[in-house]
Amino acid sequence: MSPVFYLLAAITVGGGLAAVLLRNLIHCALAAAVSFAGLALLFLSLDAQFAGFVQFLVYVGAVGILIVFAILLTRNADEQEGGLFSRTWLMGLAIAAAVFAVLGWAVLRSGSVLPNQLASPVASVHDIGVALVGRYVLPLEIVALLLTAATIGAVIVAMHEKEGEQ
DSSP states (O other), X not given: OOHHHHHHHHHHHHHHHHHHHBSSHHHHHHHHHHHHHHHHHHHHHTTOHHHHHHIIIIIIIIIHHHHHHHHHHHSOSSOOOSOSBOTTXXXXXXXXXXXXXXXXXXXXXXXXXXXXXXXXXXXXXXXXXXXXXXXXXXXXXXXXXXXXXXXXXXXXXXXXXXXXXX
């Protein structure tokens, strides 16, 4: 494996651990965005361009910003006193290690169960884009409307909660 893979894996795992272990919610959200970006770069380094670009656009761009806005709209003005890490960081680390162990076990066991494939299907980003704006344009628009309605609803709920506190 190349050193680039190890660097990207370290960025991804480091961002994920920081998202679990840090105390400040904004720092956790930004660390999750770093982890999403590392995963997108891993996809791109493995020649999965569509998955990498979607990871950047959807998770780093949209979900990361949405998490930050949700935190800023709903959190209290009082900052919590304390250290850099949460009081329950050890529990979070134990749960993350358990999930990692189960996923690692599942991946190692799946190698003997999966059939051997002769050739992997080839689909370029251009082909997927043409299919999305051609054949699948209606489902794409429905998902876009659903996500927009959910975002507007979340902002309205957060605004009503803020007005009730004042």
